[in-house]
Amino acid sequence: MRKFRSNWSQGDRERYHERRDYYQEKAHTTHSSRVRWTREEVVTPLLPKHAATSSLMATSVDFKTYVDQACRAAEEFVNIYYETMDKRRRALTRLYLDKATLIWNGNVVSGLDALNNFFDTLPSSEFQVNMLDCQPVHEQATQSQTTVLVVTSGTVKFDGNKQHYFNQNFLLTAQSTPNNTVWKIASDCFRFQDWASS
Amino acid sequence: MITYEECKMQKLLSLNLHSNTVCWQNDLSDIIKKAPKVKILNLTKNEMRRNGQIKFGLMVDDQRGQLLKHTKHDIVDFLSVLPKTQHDLSSFLVDIWYQTASICFLLRTGPESQSPQTSPLYAFEEGISCKDSILFTNKVAWDLLSPSLAALLKLLKTPSSRPQRFSCEDIGEKSLPSGHTMEHSDGNSSPQGENKGRDSSQDNFGKENLHDEHDGYELPPPHLQEDDENVEVRDVHEDPQIRNNPCTLQPNSRTVKCHSEFQDIISPEREVEKKTQNGDPGTWFKVTIPYGIKYDKTWIVNSIQSHCNVSFTPVNFHYNKNQAHFFVQDVHAACALKKVNCKIHDEENEKVFVFVNLSTDPQSMKKKMKPKVMTQLKLTMNKRYDVSQQALDLQSLCFDPDLVKHHFDISLNRRNDMAATLKIISTNFPELLSLNLCNNKLYQLDGLSDITEKAPKVKILNLSKNKLKSVWELGKVKGLKLEELWLEGNPLCSTFSDQSTYVSTILECFPELLRLDGQDLASPIIIGVEAPEIIKPCKESYKGSEIIKNLVLQFLLQYYLIYDSEDRKGLLSVYHDKACFSLTIPLNPEDPAPSSLEKYLKDSRNIKNIKDSRLRVQLLKHTKHEIVDSLSVLPRTQHDLNSYVVDLCIQTDRMLFFSVNGVFKEVERESPGSVLAFTRTFILTSVSNSNLYIVNDELILRNASMKETQSAFSIPLPAPFSSSLLTLSQEQQETMHTVSTQSGMNLEQSQKCLQDNEWNYTRAGQVFTMLQTQGKIPAEAFKQIP
Numbered sequence: 001m002r003k004f005r006s007n008w009s010q011g012d013r014e015r016y017h018e019r020r021d022y023y024q025e026k027a028h029t030t031h032s033s034r035v036r037w038t039r040e041e042v043v044t045p046l047l048p049k050h051a052a053t054s055s056l057m058a059t060s061v062d063f064k065t066y067v068d069q070a071c072r073a074a075e076e077f078v079n080i081y082y083e084t085m086d087k088r089r090r091a092l093t094r095l096y097l098d099k100a101t102l103i104w105n106g107n108v109v110s111g112l113d114a115l116n117n118f119f120d121t122l123p124s125s126e127f128q129v130n131m132l133d134c135q136p137v138h139e140q141a142t143q144s145q146t147t148v149l150v151v152t153s154g155t156v157k158f159d160g161n162k163q164h165y166f167n168q169n170f171l172l173t174a175q176s177t178p179n180n181t182v183w184k185i186a187s188d189c190f191r192f193q194d195w196a197s198s
Numbered sequence: 199m200i201t202y203e204e205c206k207m208q209k210l211l212s213l214n215l216h217s218n219t220v221c222w223q224n225d226l227s228d229i230i231k232k233a234p235k236v237k238i239l240n241l242t243k244n245e246m247r248r249n250g251q252i253k254f255g256l257m258v259d260d261q262r263g264q265l266l267k268h269t270k271h272d273i274v275d276f277l278s279v280l281p282k283t284q285h286d287l288s289s290f291l292v293d294i295w296y297q298t299a300s301i302c303f304l305l306r307t308g309p310e311s312q313s314p315q316t317s318p319l320y321a322f323e324e325g326i327s328c329k330d331s332i333l334f335t336n337k338v339a340w341d342l343l344s345p346s347l348a349a350l351l352k353l354l355k356t357p358s359s360r361p362q363r364f365s366c367e368d369i370g371e372k373s374l375p376s377g378h379t380m381e382h383s384d385g386n387s388s389p390q391g392e393n394k395g396r397d398s399s400q401d402n403f404g405k406e407n408l409h410d411e412h413d414g415y416e417l418p419p420p421h422l423q424e425d426d427e428n429v430e431v432r433d434v435h436e437d438p439q440i441r442n443n444p445c446t447l448q449p450n451s452r453t454v455k456c457h458s459e460f461q462d463i464i465s466p467e468r469e470v471e472k473k474t475q476n477g478d479p480g481t482w483f484k485v486t487i488p489y490g491i492k493y494d495k496t497w498i499v500n501s502i503q504s505h506c507n508v509s510f511t512p513v514n515f516h517y518n519k520n521q522a523h524f525f526v527q528d529v530h531a532a533c534a535l536k537k538v539n540c541k542i543h544d545e546e547n548e549k550v551f552v553f554v555n556l557s558t559d560p561q562s563m564k565k566k567m568k569p570k571v572m573t574q575l576k577l578t579m580n581k582r583y584d585v586s587q588q589a590l591d592l593q594s595l596c597f598d599p600d601l602v603k604h605h606f607d608i609s610l611n612r613r614n615d616m617a618a619t620l621k622i623i624s625t626n627f628p629e630l631l632s633l634n635l636c637n638n639k640l641y642q643l644d645g646l647s648d649i650t651e652k653a654p655k656v657k658i659l660n661l662s663k664n665k666l667k668s669v670w671e672l673g674k675v676k677g678l679k680l681e682e683l684w685l686e687g688n689p690l691c692s693t694f695s696d697q698s699t700y701v702s703t704i705l706e707c708f709p710e711l712l713r714l715d716g717q718d719l720a721s722p723i724i725i726g727v728e729a730p731e732i733i734k735p736c737k738e739s740y741k742g743s744e745i746i747k748n749l750v751l752q753f754l755l756q757y758y759l760i761y762d763s764e765d766r767k768g769l770l771s772v773y774h775d776k777a778c779f780s781l782t783i784p785l786n787p788e789d790p791a792p793s794s795l796e797k798y799l800k801d802s803r804n805i806k807n808i809k810d811s812r813l814r815v816q817l818l819k820h821t822k823h824e825i826v827d828s829l830s831v832l833p834r835t836q837h838d839l840n841s842y843v844v845d846l847c848i849q850t851d852r853m854l855f856f857s858v859n860g861v862f863k864e865v866e867r868e869s870p871g872s873v874l875a876f877t878r879t880f881i882l883t884s885v886s887n888s889n890l891y892i893v894n895d896e897l898i899l900r901n902a903s904m905k906e907t908q909s910a911f912s913i914p915l916p917a918p919f920s921s922s923l924l925t926l927s928q929e930q931q932e933t934m935h936t937v938s939t940q941s942g943m944n945l946e947q948s949q950k951c952l953q954d955n956e957w958n959y960t961r962a963g964q965v966f967t968m969l970q971t972q973g974k975i976p977a978e979a980f981k982q983i984p
Contacts, residue, residue: 067815071805103845131784131898132805135818138776138893141853141883151879151896153784167877167898169857171848187847189857193875194903195843 066136070148073183074134077172078152081185082127092119095185097173102188105195123161129154137171146174147186165193212238219245482525483532484557485512487550490522495647498522501542502552508534516644517674525557571606576622589632589658590623596638610638616645624652632658636684640664643674650677662715663687672707682713746849750856753882753890754844758837766830773822774883774891779829780818781897792901794864794872797833825895837862838911854882854890861902861910873910875902933959941966 084092093115096102102109102118109118129152137147150170157163171187213236267273487498499512510531512524526532532554542550578600582591595601596609610616623630630653635646640661649656656678666672666688683704685691694700704714712719760768773779783795783802803817819825841860848855857879864872881894902910937959938948943966955962 063820064811064815067818068811071811071814075805101847103847106843106845130806131782133780133782133803133896133898134805135778135780135894135896137881138774138778138883140774140885141855141881141893143852149879149881149894149896151782151877151898153782153877153898167857167859169847169879169896171855187855189845189847191843191845191857191859191877193859193900194905 063136070134070136073148073172073174073181074132074150077150077170077183078129078132081170082129086125086127089119089122089124096188097184097186100185100187102190104190105192123159125159126157127154128156142173146176146181148172148174148183167191167193209235211235212240214240215244216240217243481529482527482557483529483535484555485524485526485532485535486553486555487522488553489520489551491517491520493522493544493550495522498542498550499524501550502535502538505538505541506531506534510535516647570604571608572618572622574601574604574606575608575618576626579619579622580626583627587632588627588629589634590627590630591634592619592638593634593636593660594638595619610635610645611640611642613645617648620645620648620652623649628653628655630656632656632660632682634660635664636660636687637663640666642666643671647674649675654678656680658682660684661688666690668693669703669707672704676707678708679710680708681710683708683711684715686715746846746854749890750844750846750854753880754842754858755839758839761829762834762836764834766826769826769829770822772890772892773825773895774885774893775822776820777822777825777891777893777895778818778820779825779895779897781899783899794874794901795899798899801828801832834865835862836865836911840912841906841910852883854880854884856880861906863910873902873907875900875906937962937966941970 081092081095084095093112096112096115098112099110100112100115102115104118109115131153132150133152134148134150137149139146141147148171150172152168152170154166155163156166168188168190170185170189172183173186174181174183176182213233267276485502487493490498495515499515503509508528508531510526510528512526515522515524517523526535535552536554539552540549542552544550578595578598579590579592581600582598583589584591592610596607598608601608608615608619610619623633633649633653633656640646641664643661643666654677657680659675659678659680659682662684664687666685668690671690672685685704691700694703701714701719705711705719757769757772760766760772780803781798781801782804783798784804785802785807801817803814805814808814808817819828838861843859844856845859846854846856857877859875859877861873861875863874877898879894879896880892882890883893884890934948934952937952938944940963941948941951943951951966952959952962955965
């Protein structure tokens with residue numbers, strides 16, 4: 001293995017270690033391009049700056065871009081979120097904003113501490129997401145914070161309980177840093193489809 | 199044996215040894231060695247007894263011994279290897295030519311007829327017995343019987359000449375299914391299968407007889423019945439041919455008892471009669487239930503009793519490996535029990551077999567405890583009894599000083615000692631709660647199995663420091679509802695790989711156990727992973743106040759009112775200019791779309807499945823016109839507002855974010871399966887005029903579940919009202935109230951009226967009056983909505 005590794009070219013190595021920078025230039029590639037994210041963060045590259053108007057809905061091109069970005073963020077996010085939920089539950093709260101709220105089958109959990117407690121008590125899970133949809137949220141509602149609405153559906157099995165179908169929606173807000181965009185959950189609403197009978 | 203010129207022997211092709219009393223293969227072995235080229239060999243009319251292994255090779259003496267199957271295990275092993283047979287019992291003909299209270303054997307004569315042919319009669323009389331066995335021999339031997347023997351047999355045929363002890367009159371025609379007399383088979387002409395049968399029967403009782411150690415035809419005792427074991431297997435011959443030799447006894451007076459371990463053809467009465475002739479007071483019968491270990495004792499006894507018209511008392515019910523056994527003393531009971539066979543069906547609907555056999559006295563009855571010992575035992579036990587705890591400490595009972603002093607040897611391992619102890623317990627301490635049997639060298643708990651009847655209330659049992667080897671022993675006392683059990687110091691404890699397996703196995707036996715080996719068990723229910731519970735779902739969540747809740751409800755009412763109407767264009771007023779809407783149907787790519795959702799499928803935007811970015815954008819409806827256009831195309835619906843469940847996620851001064859779950863049906867399609875369920879997520883924003891507008895709208899559609907379908911539309915819809923009270927300012931509200939009071943209309947209608955007239959009070963009044971005179975305002979408008 002070592003031998004193999006030493007055969008990597010310099011460029012490869014750099015790419016491996018510094019993908020974040022490398023991909024920043026590739027904002028418009030197809031969805032298969034890797035959106036860089038740290039393990040517990042959803043990060044997408046910055047959009048190319050246009051006119052600093054807050055109305056991102058000005059042109060259809062912009063809209064399309066926005067949709068693309070939203071879609072990419074949503075996809076990556078969903079992957080990370082459910083994987084973290086299943087396998088690294090303790091790290092899950094890092095995906096939430098400080099004042100984020102979770103509504104879980106009607107039970108309100110608000111604030112990071114409460115979220116931590118909640119996720120600790122929640123049995124281990126096995127999620128299977130079958131459907132995902134997302135929309136960029138109009139900035140009118142969000143005070144110019146880029147927000148994406150993500151809606152998912154699928155099945156989940158909690159340890160010791162039977163399998164349920166679930167619907168979940170998130171509101172992700174983007175927190176832009178100089179290098180990239182970090183997406184965090186502002187709101188999370190989860191419900192079993194058959195919540196009434198569980 | 200045969201002398202011949204060696205050289206000539208070499209060339210020998212045909213050898214005729216007809217009628218030569220050759221009975222040993224060995225005798226021929228010389229010949230075979232010396233005349234290897236023999237092609238034709240005539241051995242007719244000889245005394246060949248064993249044809250099973252006719253091999254013209256050397257037969258060594260060892261083989262002779264080997265071929266003779268001696269112990270019952272050998273015999274049965276040998277028999278088991280033989281091909282499977284099906285005997286036709288109705289074809290059997292059997293001769294019993296002599297029988298005492300227990301039948302005796304007649305066997306062939308000795309070899310070479312050197313054996314004294316004296317007094318066969320003597321032989322018969324002295325003939326010893328194996329209970330209930332039948333004698334068979336082969337025709338060849340018969341033919342070679344000495345004349346005197348033949349004469350004897352003739353003698354036997356005539357009833358009057360039978361010896362005194364011959365009790366064949368007693369034999370009824372009961373046991374055999376066909377009631378035939380049986381005749382043993384014809385030797386030479388029978389096919390292979392019967393040969394084998396015959397051989398084995400010969401083998402069975404051949405034993406030492408062949409060597410004729412005794413005078414005459416005395417026979418050594420064959421295997422007597424051991425303790426509880428049943429009689430040896432006897433195979434019955436199968437040959438429909440009747441022998442030439444008319445040794446057949448009168449057909450109608452003889453039947454045979456075929457007593458085999460696996461056939462229930464016993465007639466107890468006869469047994470009893472025979473026994474009574476011999477002076478036995480009472481006979482014991484052993485009832486065997488194969489696979490009886492599966493059944494609970496009380497259940498099986500009760501089932502048998504219910505099918506049996508004679509009441510019986512089972513004695514010494516115990517399990518032996520897979521079988522359950524008990525004893526009964528009554529002949530009639532035994533008869534009746536015999537008939538219960540295959541009549542009972544267990545829970546799995548399988549037949550329960552019940553076999554009844556004669557047996558010796560059950561052991562436990564044999565050695566009853568002597569009264570002196572009993573008394574002392576009682577005293578000792580009284581000393582060891584703790585009244586306050588209702589605990590009896592029988593630790594190391596055999597070393598108890600009192601008992602030792604009197605030299606009474608009591609070992610709880612022994613059935614009758616344990617039985618006596620239990621008896622004392624049941625009479626003196628029936629309410630016993632705790633029993634300590636520590637250090638009593640208990641190997642098995644058979645004797646303790648009655649404890650469920652004798653001392654049913656025992657909750658604490660100490661079996662530590664005994665010699666119990668398997669948990670199976672505990673199964674014998676399973677009936678006790680133990681709360682505390684001590685097992686440490688038994689070999690069985692080390693058979694478990696770890697503590698938790700040990701505990702869970704014990705718990706299987708005694709599910710209500712609370713303490714094992716002094717340790718509290720986690721919970722009486724299960725040791726294992728307790729299913730963690732998740733928070734109970736609750737219906738709705740409104741983080742805020744009632745106002746918000748009302749707001750949302752109002753909005754929904756309004757929205758769906760328009761949505762369910764024929765023309766969805768009204769929704770244009772609710773959507774923001776740049777709103778987004780998308781619709782999804784969650785489906786696995788492999789699953790076909792249900793037919794009820796066909797019409798929605800083309801708009802379904804599942805990012806997981808759709809990877810083309812253009813399509814993704816296209817399916818997201820952007821402006822309000824696009825949205826309403828696409829919504830208008832969707833089928834007409836009827837939503838069940840009572841089914842709605844709303845989760846309010848975010849509420850700020852600018853945004854209202856909530857999701858609704860509910861059901862609806864399509865109006866055009868009347869088929870029963872047409873209730874669909876939806877989850878709709880709305881993001882509303884309030885713009886300058888403080889109206890709420892939808893900026894994002896996401897709809898998920900699916901088929902409703904059974905429950906949802908059943909509960910859908912169960913409550914009639916309330917009369918919809920179209921106002922959204924929130925949007926009214928204070929001033930507007932006042933106006934509305936004024937209008938309402940003045941016109942007599944209810945608030946809703948007043949509001950509508952005002953709204954239609956753009957909140958122009960005067961104009962509204964004019965319009966109202968006009969309509970009123972025209973009679974166009976329906977009466978309901980004046981009804982006060984409660």
